[in-house]
Amino acid sequence: MVLITALSVCVLLAVELIPVRRKQPWYEAKLQAAHLARHAMGIIKAEKARRGILPSPEADPHGTGLIGSALSPVTSNTGFLSAKRTSINPNFAAVLVHLLEQAGVNSGDVVAVGMSGSFPALNIAAFAAIQTLDLRPIAISSVSASQWGANDVDFLWIDMERVLVDAKVFRFRSVAASRGGIDDRGFGMSPRGRELIDQAIERNQLRMIDPENLNEAVAERIDIYQEQAKGQAIRAYVNIGGGSASVGTHLGKKLFRPGLNRNPPRSRGPVDSVMLHFAELDIPVIHITRIANLAERYGLAQEPEGLPRPGEGKVFIKAEYNRWLAGGGIALILAVMLAFIRLDVGMRILKGARRPRERAQPEPMV
Numbered sequence: 001m002v003l004i005t006a007l008s009v010c011v012l013l014a015v016e017l018i019p020v021r022r023k024q025p026w027y028e029a030k031l032q033a034a035h036l037a038r039h040a041m042g043i044i045k046a047e048k049a050r051r052g053i054l055p056s057p058e059a060d061p062h063g064t065g066l067i068g069s070a071l072s073p074v075t076s077n078t079g080f081l082s083a084k085r086t087s088i089n090p091n092f093a094a095v096l097v098h099l100l101e102q103a104g105v106n107s108g109d110v111v112a113v114g115m116s117g118s119f120p121a122l123n124i125a126a127f128a129a130i131q132t133l134d135l136r137p138i139a140i141s142s143v144s145a146s147q148w149g150a151n152d153v154d155f156l157w158i159d160m161e162r163v164l165v166d167a168k169v170f171r172f173r174s175v176a177a178s179r180g181g182i183d184d185r186g187f188g189m190s191p192r193g194r195e196l197i198d199q200a201i202e203r204n205q206l207r208m209i210d211p212e213n214l215n216e217a218v219a220e221r222i223d224i225y226q227e228q229a230k231g232q233a234i235r236a237y238v239n240i241g242g243g244s245a246s247v248g249t250h251l252g253k254k255l256f257r258p259g260l261n262r263n264p265p266r267s268r269g270p271v272d273s274v275m276l277h278f279a280e281l282d283i284p285v286i287h288i289t290r291i292a293n294l295a296e297r298y299g300l301a302q303e304p305e306g307l308p309r310p311g312e313g314k315v316f317i318k319a320e321y322n323r324w325l326a327g328g329g330i331a332l333i334l335a336v337m338l339a340f341i342r343l344d345v346g347m348r349i350l351k352g353a354r355r356p357r358e359r360a361q362p363e364p365m366v
Contacts (some may be wrong), residue, residue: 011329030094034310038090073193076181096129103284114246117145141182161304178209184217248273
């Protein structure tokens, strides 16, 4: 038994210490999406520099151009600077490819998208994944942003996406936009802030969503998705950030876990949202929130030093157990157990090792 135990420990150590690095599913599409996202991020950085919008050396020490200011007239809510820095990673496009593929979408499928100005880098990642997979998105944006999001009044998220379309990076952009913030109508922001958002929607020639309350905002968004789908089935809903109409109130945000949600939450309560609407229709919902958790799950850097290179992270290549080594080790252990216990090989070995010496003949008595 000691010999069998020793062999088992050796096999366990070998399996733990000799893993294999294995490409994850959809590797090529993930890499293509990450390269596209990085290219798009570079376009935005150059455009902000051209417009004289300089990044804050404190908030954006690496000069990515995708982090705004702590406060502006169009800032809707508080935000976490660490989450904003972590989000600026083109490899999140690979995460979106992974989640969309898991949701079962195919080339040409319609996907509904809800995004806000709070995470422009993640919006870019979502567009990169959708274009790489050749999907047909219907995107609706809420223009205001939380702290350190796309809250520069002259260059909001809907301005960014128009620049990317004009540069022929993406083939699509939002079809409609709202003010965002409380009740999706900019409640709580100053009149000047709401006016600036309305001007941005007008200059980008987008359909304006101007609801009286949250329920109306949800209903109008759903109507737009159905109208733009033109009879084609919507195969997935992608939410980026925490827009109130998309995810609901603070309680609604907790009903869905980060990543892919295939089923509606068990405890719905009185909360209504676009996410909940699609979930109850058995349409997969991809919820991009709690950025640090998602980064840890897929092996992406937390607050990376500079802009990461495409291809980094467990979402591309993952160290896994060597199944051949594990299977061979188990077979060896079973064979040794059979030989030692059922065939008495071990007993014969041990008896041979400790065979007693023959007794010496006694000397004759005189």
